[in-house]
Amino acid sequence: MAATPARQPARLPAERVSLVDLLDRVLAGGVVITGEITLSVADVDLVVVSLRALLSSVSALLPPDDGAPGEAER
Amino acid sequence: MADAIWVYALAERSGVTALPRLAGVAGAPVRPVGTDGLTALVSNVTLEEFGEEALRRNLEDLAWLEAVARAHHGVIDAAARLFTLLPMRLATVYSGEAAMVASLTAHAAQFRAALERLRSRTEWGVKAYVTPAARDQAPGPSQATPAGNPEAADSGLAYLRRRRDALSASRDSARSAAQGAQAVHAELERDAVDSRLHPPQSAQLSGRPESMVLNAAYLIDDDQAAGFAAAVEALGERHPRLRLELTGPWPPYSFTAEELEQEGA
Numbered sequence: 001m002a003a004t005p006a007r008q009p010a011r012l013p014a015e016r017v018s019l020v021d022l023l024d025r026v027l028a029g030g031v032v033i034t035g036e037i038t039l040s041v042a043d044v045d046l047v048v049v050s051l052r053a054l055l056s057s058v059s060a061l062l063p064p065d066d067g068a069p070g071e072a073e074r
Numbered sequence: 075m076a077d078a079i080w081v082y083a084l085a086e087r088s089g090v091t092a093l094p095r096l097a098g099v100a101g102a103p104v105r106p107v108g109t110d111g112l113t114a115l116v117s118n119v120t121l122e123e124f125g126e127e128a129l130r131r132n133l134e135d136l137a138w139l140e141a142v143a144r145a146h147h148g149v150i151d152a153a154a155r156l157f158t159l160l161p162m163r164l165a166t167v168y169s170g171e172a173a174m175v176a177s178l179t180a181h182a183a184q185f186r187a188a189l190e191r192l193r194s195r196t197e198w199g200v201k202a203y204v205t206p207a208a209r210d211q212a213p214g215p216s217q218a219t220p221a222g223n224p225e226a227a228d229s230g231l232a233y234l235r236r237r238r239d240a241l242s243a244s245r246d247s248a249r250s251a252a253q254g255a256q257a258v259h260a261e262l263e264r265d266a267v268d269s270r271l272h273p274p275q276s277a278q279l280s281g282r283p284e285s286m287v288l289n290a291a292y293l294i295d296d297d298q299a300a301g302f303a304a305a306v307e308a309l310g311e312r313h314p315r316l317r318l319e320l321t322g323p324w325p326p327y328s329f330t331a332e333e334l335e336q337e338g339a
Contacts, residue, residue: 017147019140020280021199021321024272024289026143029327030163031084031185033177 077118078125079168082149082161083325084178084185087113089157096152099124099145109175110182115153116174124167133165147325154325158193160185161325192326194296195267199321200306201275202258202288204251205314247315254313255288261309265302266292270328284317291328299323 080099090113096104098117106113122128132138143164150161168174178185263269274286294302303320310318 017144018280018321019143020275022143022147023139024275025291025324025327026146026161026164028272029330030161031166031188031330032163033166033181 076121076170078121079116079171079174080119080124081166081168081174082115082117082146083153083159084162084189085113085115085153085157085159086186086189087111089113094152094156096149097145098149099142101145104149107171107175110179112178112182112185114174114178115149115159116171117149119167124165129165129167150325158189159325160188160192160330161327188330192293192329195293195326196296196299197322197324197326197328198292198294198299198302199324200258200262200288200290200292201286201319201321202255202313202316203282203284203286203319204248205317206284251287251315254316258309258313258316258318259288259290262290262292262302262305265298265305266294268293268329272328287316291324293326293329 080102082098082104087108088111090106093104093106093115096115098104099119100123102117102119104115104117107116108114123132132142146164150159153159154161168177259269259271270291272289272291274289277283277285280286292302306318306320310316
């Protein structure tokens with residue numbers, strides 16, 4: 001991580017940020033304006049849909065698993 | 075068909091002097107739109123791909139989701155280096171500029187307060203994993219002598235004792251990892267303006283064999299950032315059973331939503 005210990009770590013280029021860390025933030029964080037989005041993409045629905053997509057896509061890509069802790073749902 | 079508007083982030087209008095050329099979602103150019111003292115960073119998206127129905131379909135596609143999430147983050151991350159901003163949740167889409175301006179104007183006072191709170195502060199992530207060494211300290215039942223071994227014929231009691239010790243060691247190990255994670259969080263929270271716990275990532279998603287016991291975000295004053303990184307390192311040394319990972323700096327994704335929802339009643 002940091003080239004010099006006890007210093008602020010260098011900023012990772014945006015394209016190298018881990019996808020899982022990124023989805024933690026862009027799907028669960030950020031400002032949500034409820035009720036006023038003209039396309040009525042409800043935030044709750046969106047997060048559920050996205051996480052379901054993520055989990056199902058990832059598990060389809062991976063071999064049957066090794067006992068991951070069941071903490072992925074939020 | 076008319077384009078829709080994708081919103082990346084909001085900032086104080088006075089802070090956004092020169093915006094560099096940024097490519098956003100689907101490669102569209104990002105532009106600033108002024109509203110009531112605030113500037114929104116937006117780009118056009120097609121309703122064919124980003125309308126409500128299309129969004130629902132496309133979000134089921136991990137490759138699509140990744141491309142969009144990275145494009146959204148790329149714009150926010152680049153702009154966050156230049157001025158304080160308030161990131162918007164992924165897929166904040168308006169049917170047009172007028173609808174967006176009306177909506178943002180209605181919340182302008184809250185946005186300004188949230189921006190004020192984030193000024194000169196940065197989000198950092200800390201994840202803690204249980205190290206494989208910590209798990210090895212708890213011998214599994216497989217190490218017990220097989221019951222059928224003649225040499226251990228009259229050691230049934232010893233077998234049970236070993237088995238009980240192994241189980242309790244494994245419980246202790248899990249408990250001590252959880253306690254360690256709590257202690258780490260308690261200490262880091264003291265140095266932070268605010269903190270938020272994300273659910274631990276499953277091993278399947280993180281792609282790591284170790285289990286995660288802490289997935290936290292901290293809002294840190296910029297002049298305390300080096301001290302915070304040093305504190306994480308020191309805590310890692312004091313908790314050899316945990317492996318701590320510092321991520322960031324992040325745009326303040328984890329320190330926007332709840333506050334606005336609560337105040338927006």
